[in-house]
Amino acid sequence: MSQPLEQPILWLKKNARNAVGTQLTSLPPLALYIHFPWCEKKCPYCDFNSHQAPAQDQFASQEARYIDALILDLEHSLPLVWGRRIRSIFIGGGTPSLISGAGLDYLLAAVRARIPMDADIEITLEANPGSVESENFAAYAASGVNRISLGIQSFNDQHLSRLGRIHRADEARKAITLAKQYFPKVNIDLMYALPDQTVEEALADLEEALSFDTGHLSLYHLTIEPNTYFAKFPPSIPDEDTAYDMQDKLLEALQIAGYGRYEISAFAKPNARCQHNLNYWAFGDYLGIGAGAHGKVSSAQQILRTVKERHPETYLKDIYSPSKALIEERVVQGSELPFEFMLNALRLIDGVPSHYFSDRTGIELTHIMSAINDAIEKKLLDSNLNQLKATTLGLQFLNDLQEIFLDEPDLEN
Template sequence: MLNSSPNKVSLTALPPLALYIHFPWCEKKCPYCDFNSHQIKERVSKGGFDEQRYINALIADLETELPNVWGRQVHSIFIGGGTPSLLSAEGMDQLLCAIRARVNLEPDTEITMEANPGSIEADKFAGFAKAGINRVSIGVQSFQDEQLKALGRIHNGDEAKRAIEIAMKHFKSVNLDLMYGLPKQTLKAAKADVETALSFKTPHLSFYNLTLEPNTYFANFPPQLPSDDEVDAIFEQNLDLLTKAGYQRYEVSAYAKKNQECKHNLNYWRFGDYIGIGAGAHGKISFPDKITRQVRERHPESYMQAMETKDNALIESREIPAKDLPFEFMLNALRLTNGVATNTFSERTGLPLSAISQGLLEASKKQLLDENPSQLKVTPLGLRYLNNLQEIFLD
């Protein structure tokens, strides 16, 4: 059990601020996906949805948040989904221009857009780059047609390769999202996926273990997945291949070449702030005396109607109780392989280090945390049993 934490939060400085924009539509809902995504059912416009209406709602949503972040600079933008690359290049340009007119962006702000291979076109991506997108994250998942079919993906391996080639021509940075532990996946097949990904020499790679999330098709109709031992063998193989290719594992599922880490995601793991706009978007905003979280209307239609008829689309806006902050901070920071400086805890939570001192002692005794007092850093054992480590800080 942790020491009792003070009831009062006192921040001497506000953390870095990012902007997350959620795009809720996709061409097909994947059976493993538990994100807030909705399959396009009607051809409202060329993109399959009312693009202008949604952009208007996003801009209005951002404006409702401006009083909470006056004077603060935005360090990164991440446009996730769904499939944001279904937007037109003109629509993306309109959205980013509206953002620049309303918030102070730091020079060379990292602006990431998620994309699926089936929605990548050369001319359209040239337009995205011109609009200001400088980083793309492509949801490849696998390069093997059989695996892609089992995952319910709408693209094939050749389309994935072509999409990467197009992205590499237009953007400063490209990330590939891949999965392992796929239905009936063998060690050999997993190795082929990694080697194909490495052949493109993208500066960033993400590897996620396929898990059966609640309220998904796979949760109700589970496919035949590799055993835990087989998944462990695949992971160790992946890690060895990536390390030899010069990628550093800097977060549980993220690997990057030197100085190519995703700034936006690092801000999450370091317990930074982020404005969240769009259907179902979550946000975290700090003030000198409190830290708040927000959630927007989840369904796209409900979200747009709320922005058109009310002052905001919030369904939840709450102050995080001081007693919950230690766990929330450690839940994020412990995902980083190099950890964070110990004083970051007080800087980002406004609480004294004594709030987690008992947990730090327990985790160190179990060899889950490094004993270096200046760094909150997981050991290799702690990374392997991350859930157990994080639970130590659950009050």
């Protein structure tokens, strides 16, 4: 049974016996993730925690209830991070661009009043082109949002329809143009290997995305996830060879356009990388508030992971009893940490400095040298031990590389 968050310090002391072998000498950077769980329509490929939005005449009151719940959720979590500053905020979903400008301004003002922020904090909001309005974008920017991430996916109306997207290509173009007017940083999400998509069509999507020169682009291979509509009714997607051909040509086009690949699915021009996701992949800390939000918070002795109630209605009821709203709260065991760290860090094309491992897990690198040597011998990990970095082969077979670091039995107290 989860312990209530109103007594986290006592809870952490009580569970100190589960701490990793070496205490952390410093804490990693801290971010804040805010989950907005509603969408106008659930996409058939989506396995994120998203739910059909309430009817329009009910949405304003539901939004107000939810924002109040988010603020209370943050207050319950603050004892875990007293004295620490947040370096980034990411508002994801769902479709956060359904939030009213006034509602978002109220929420961000409440966050600022409760936790210190870096002066140059990056605040990202995800937006669906079908829910974009100029008035809202202006309000979001005025409230402090300085990075927008647009779920474009494709500029082909036929493919958008097959993906179940509510927007059309013209709305996508309009959303990007508006976003560039209001936000200094704009990301475009694209997908490839779509149902019946050809290599030429995938390249046409990318070419149009690049024409907007947004500085950042996320590129995802469509995957059929369990418990989705596509899992029950699989579409006709390109075969593996065609998908690899698409990927090779897309990567080549991005490189030519000056977009450096800095993570498996993320590409950016200089100074346009997503700071929130960089912190996440480098095994930084983040508070997670909202329905279904995940969190990771380090203390001197251990790393705590949290998960909030997924369903928005249940979350709204249970947030006043934090032990109910918090459906998972556990200390990460020492044997789990090498895999958890590598699961994130090795997604970065340049990897991370090797001292990050001991700094952010409390485990000396020497404890996992057998796994490191195994990965190097298989040519999946770079042999320069100053940097934990996947080779080109390792990036191609990333799952195999990460699994080498599973279950290190000698790391438990």
